[in-house]
Amino acid sequence: MLNNSLLHPEEARKMIRKNQWNRPTAGMCNGYTQANLVILPKDLAFEFLLFCQRNPKSCPVLDVTEPGSPVPALAAPSADLRSDLPSYRVYRNGILTDEVQDIHPYWTDDMTGFLIGCSFSFEQALMQNKIPVRHIQENRNVPMYKTSISCTKAGRFEGPMVVSMRPIPEKDVVRAVQVTSRFPSVHGAPVHIGDPSSIGIESIDAPDFGDSVTINEGEVPVFWACGVTPQAVVMNIKPELVITHSPGHMFITNWTDEEFGVL
Structure with a gap:
């Protein structure tokens, strides 16, 4: 195979x-x-x-x-x-x-x-640091959500930031931030850690794009800015x-x- x-x-x-x-x-x-x-x-x-x-x-x-x-x-x-x-x-x-x-x-x-x-480009680095990437484990698409975070307007383009989410074990959250911070050209460090409602996400189990994934006990939802943001902006303008x-x-x-x- x-x-x-x-x-x-x-x-x-x-x-x-x-x-x-x-x-x-x-x-x-x-x-x-x-x-x-x-x-x-x-x-x-x-x-x-x-x-x-x-x-x-x-x-x-x-x-x-x-x-x-x-x-x-x-x-x-x-x-x-x-x-x-x-x-x-x-x-x-x-x-x-x-x-x-x-x-x-x-x-x-x-x-x-x-x-x-x-x-997706920093996920290999996460896995090399023994940090699980749940949507790969479950053979699903990464969950993505529209947020209450507004993008900075430019000409006709304006709208909400979209984020992708990966559940990270509590003990690995700091390391996940360190690892992904090395890759600013592919979104870099997370924009939010923890309570989804703080950034306007009503249900973690109902992503706007992609698939829901399992969040185990002792894991924290971690959110990265996402390149699907332009699609939310397109739907807006x-x-x-x-x-x-x-x-x-x-x-x-x-x-x-x-x-x-x-x-």
């Missing part, structure tokens, strides 16, 4: 392009950086880049394509953002209208793609057309996680 955690990104993207992998990418290509995706028309690109610059915790930009080009020249110059993610979401006027495995039919010559850091990854279904870059780690 193929061990997907040991795949090289080129091999993984080839599988995805052939529709041989249509599940979340957590645990795939361990050691390589994964990225969220936002594709929007050129006339929105500067405002979105400014939004990312003002909200680096939620939207750390890793690469931006040339207008009209589907190739992330820095992250993976042989890749095609129209086919190399397992699943995409198409939003029209803020409404999710399609969820597809290929976006060639939606692509136009004025589109710009943004790759945004993903917290309702642009004519925006394409994103489906939550948990990431783009796998050629970069290693350690290239983004800091000592």
Whole structure:
């Protein structure tokens, strides 16, 4: 049986392009950086880049394509953002209208793609420190929640921060903060630890995106800023057309996680 955690990104993207992998990418290509995706028309690109610059915790930009080009020249110059993610979401006027495995039919010559850091990239470091990653253990998608934390507005872009959650044993919380702080380009340290209601999450068992996971006795919910934030913003501001990854279904870059780690 193929061990997907040991795949090289080129091999993984080839599988995805052939529709041989249509599940979340957590645990795939361990050691390589994964990225969220936002594709929007050129006339929105500067405002979105400014939004990312003002909200680096939620939207750390890793690469931006040339207008009209589907190739992330820095992250993976042989890749095609129209086919190399397992699943995409198409939003029209803020409404999710399609969820597809290929976006060639939606692509136009004025589109710009943004790759945004993903917290899947620091999960290998957590596991190397013997800190459990529950959604990988349970073969589920990471739970993600809209919060009451407002992003800093930029042009037309405004809305709530989305966070991902991982239950961490109490004894490991400090170490989890230390480990993830080394990776500011993929969300870095948590934004909240403990009571979900303090950041506007009404039910920890009902995530807005992804799947619920088991929280065992003696574990604390820990929340990291999440690259699904742009999807919440898109639903809030309702642009004519925006394409994103489906939550948990990431783009796998050629970069290693350690290239983004800091000592």
